[in-house]
Amino acid sequence: MGDGHLQKPISGKEAIVEAVGLSKEFRDFWNRPKAKAVNDIDFEVYEGEVLGLLGPNGSGKSTTIKMLLGLLYPTSGSISVFGESPRSVRTKMRIGYLPEESYLYKYLTAMETLDFFGALFNLSAVERRSRSEQLLEMVGLSHVRNRPVGEFSKGMARRIGLAQAMINDPDLLILDEPTSGLDPIGCKEIKDLIIFLQKRGKTVIVSSHLLSDVEDISNRVLILYGGNIRAAGTLNELLTISTSSRITTPLLEPGITEKLIKILRENLKGENFVIDHPRRSLEDFFLDVVNRARTESVKTYGAEGGGEIAGYLKSEQKPQDILKGLADRKEAKVEAPVVRKEVPEEEAEVESKEKLDKLVAHEQEKKKEPAEVKSAEDLDEANKKLSHLVSRKDDRHN
Numbered sequence: 001m002g003d004g005h006l007q008k009p010i011s012g013k014e015a016i017v018e019a020v021g022l023s024k025e026f027r028d029f030w031n032r033p034k035a036k037a038v039n040d041i042d043f044e045v046y047e048g049e050v051l052g053l054l055g056p057n058g059s060g061k062s063t064t065i066k067m068l069l070g071l072l073y074p075t076s077g078s079i080s081v082f083g084e085s086p087r088s089v090r091t092k093m094r095i096g097y098l099p100e101e102s103y104l105y106k107y108l109t110a111m112e113t114l115d116f117f118g119a120l121f122n123l124s125a126v127e128r129r130s131r132s133e134q135l136l137e138m139v140g141l142s143h144v145r146n147r148p149v150g151e152f153s154k155g156m157a158r159r160i161g162l163a164q165a166m167i168n169d170p171d172l173l174i175l176d177e178p179t180s181g182l183d184p185i186g187c188k189e190i191k192d193l194i195i196f197l198q199k200r201g202k203t204v205i206v207s208s209h210l211l212s213d214v215e216d217i218s219n220r221v222l223i224l225y226g227g228n229i230r231a232a233g234t235l236n237e238l239l240t241i242s243t244s245s246r247i248t249t250p251l252l253e254p255g256i257t258e259k260l261i262k263i264l265r266e267n268l269k270g271e272n273f274v275i276d277h278p279r280r281s282l283e284d285f286f287l288d289v290v291n292r293a294r295t296e297s298v299k300t301y302g303a304e305g306g307g308e309i310a311g312y313l314k315s316e317q318k319p320q321d322i323l324k325g326l327a328d329r330k331e332a333k334v335e336a337p338v339v340r341k342e343v344p345e346e347e348a349e350v351e352s353k354e355k356l357d358k359l360v361a362h363e364q365e366k367k368k369e370p371a372e373v374k375s376a377e378d379l380d381e382a383n384k385k386l387s388h389l390v391s392r393k394d395d396r397h398n
């Protein structure tokens, strides 16, 4: 078994993901073992937490995520999401997923992309339009809504991918390297958004190589290596150095510092100690510099204010309540993008792509709104909007 016993349940919270002895071995054409990507791991994800999934390249993060989504079958062990198989349509209705590489249909515009994914969740045309508009505003892409996503920069593609992951107002959001390719402002906004969603009761699983980002937003982390869980716990459990003490005070007068040094020398019996000034994070400093520059340009050029968190994401109403009726009605009919038989991942992706192509062709047959032609605006414009998005201070979660 893995090191699942290191984890502590968050008191009173329900485990919405439960993996027991989960393993995935990739085999070649002749059924010879190619890679043990995930090796007998146990873990749980609790409702309302942000779980950071960490590990070096090839340690099994994406494979674990794909099993969580029902895109890959475990070789052995089991995984349940919301008490059901990850492949159940009802479960999929409640999950939002940002893949590590965006699977976007390059000829669809940003608006059509969101509309397309909204249609997969059986949202009405009116709801799709309303949500798409709110999401585009939220991720700072409103002004490029009618540009094909194939033209988007890496960061813009990440933003539309994130919007797409939230079209169904998911209860569980799974983000595979959400901040990769984003500038520091985009990273900060995604982190703020994750914290905001968590405050609304959503559960988020986020994999990333950017440890400081994960540290800023996660309640708990799992560290994978070679397909095994090597460490798991809350940030407090894992990171607190209980063999040292730290006191942070307002700036001390020189006289007080001298007295303190005297007391410490008398009591620490020759052990070293340090009295210095705390340092800000580079991220904080960078954001300050950029925000100050922006404020100046607002004065000079009157740049417009940006969007807000999509209104429907703020709703207290549980999405499963909204979707329940639809799910009940459609469960038999809905063809969710699920791989139903065990196939190598490459095949699974081809199968999904074929479905996507078919669905896109179908969508394109439908009459489209006339596209407003807007000039191409650069990512800085998107950033400007995004910077106003989430003004909330991010609390550190422990």
Ligand SMILES: Nc1ncnc2c1ncn2[C@@H]1O[C@H](COP(=O)(O)OP(=O)(O)OP(=O)(O)O)[C@@H](O)[C@H]1O
Binding pocket: 026, 027, 034, 035, 036, 037, 055, 056, 057, 058, 059, 060, 061, 062, 063, 064, 100, 344, 345, 346
């Ligand atoms: N479709 C596949 N076929 C064969 N081997 C695979 C496949 N997908 C993943 N693997 C292997 O499984 C292991 C884990 O890969 P995985 O993509 O889960 O790692 P990761 O932790 O997400 O890495 P990264 O940080 O680079 O994204 C690697 O050895 C990889 O080569």
Ligand SMILES: [Mg+2]
Binding pocket: 061, 062, 063, 100, 176
């Ligand atoms: Mg990966």
